[in-house]
Amino acid sequence: MHLPFCEAKCHYCDFFSVPSAGQDIEGTVLAVLKEAELRAPQRPRTVFVGGGTPSLLDHALMRRFLEELDVITSFADSAVEVTLECNPESLDRDKAALMLDLGVRRLSIGFQSLEQDTLQLFGRVHDVDASFRAFDAARSAGLEDLNVDLIYAAPGNRLALWGEALERIIKLGPQHISAYNLAFEEDTVFSRWLRDGKLQRLPEELELEMFRLTRELTSAAGLHAYEISNYARPGRECKHNENYWANQSYVGIGPSAVSFVEGCRAGNARGIEGYMASISEEGHSISWTEELAPRARLGETWWLGLRRSAGVSPEQARSTAGFQGGGDPALETALHLEEVGMLRQEGGRFALTSKGIPVADRVAAEFLWVPPDAESE
């Protein structure tokens, strides 16, 4: 579920989100509930309320949102995992307790950095202490399943400080850490600053050292790297995202949310007013759809699955994709990548090797397939 409001827009962010001041937050939440009534699966196995910053809903609206969502879907009874994304400036003990009371079981808290200069460069509205206060607030409210979201390799970052920051986070004892290498996404303030020469990327070798250090420190602390950027205590992997990486179906609700059901990808309108109008007038807000051929789904199944340490089973991938053509072109690619040392096989599954992990994006992209007619367009 996507609630697209934030206190301010972060300079690196390419999600659909807008500063909350002056926005019709209540109207949007009601439209999201309306869409849930029309499209959300009954008794979902997992729920992920993201955005945006869902924690910025005030108590009354948070209560209404979660209570009505439960009336519509019965998620509080059915879901094995219910996550809500929070930012430090809008999370206190009372709000955490309210969310827990209404069925939320897992919080993902956006620390992003433990360096004040980096937080400012990112355009974050909280300081480092606020992140720790928010984490303590969640814990003292009784929420045990906590993720800390971090971004490393920002301009000016140094390896030693990153290591110290990570050790401080590990000492807090979160069940899960997401640590992403900063990406300069198109149409962000950061990509503009990069183009204008106001920012410079860190050298690739330093980024890799930070990545390796992340793996070392998390592994030593018992948080296993079950995905390229995600580390969890055993059993605390994010089930919602595991479903996504396994290329299984999901339904996205809210402005700009994307769904993937039975091989068809569909996206909601991005603008808030357009979203609200289409929900009330048409009963849905789907503004584009893309039917994926089994061959494309096969490629995507490998592309997503190789991000996981569990890797990919060729048989399972074919079955997930509904691919019944002769041969298996993805398996051929995998065997070639095994020959050059990027993939390894174990128990009938292919996974990245230590040589392949640092270049995971490039290795996984080898599996993507574009229909021949789309190539010539």
Ligand code: SF4
């Ligand atoms: S808080 Fe999150 S969603 Fe909002 S602008 Fe920042 S990174 Fe994007």
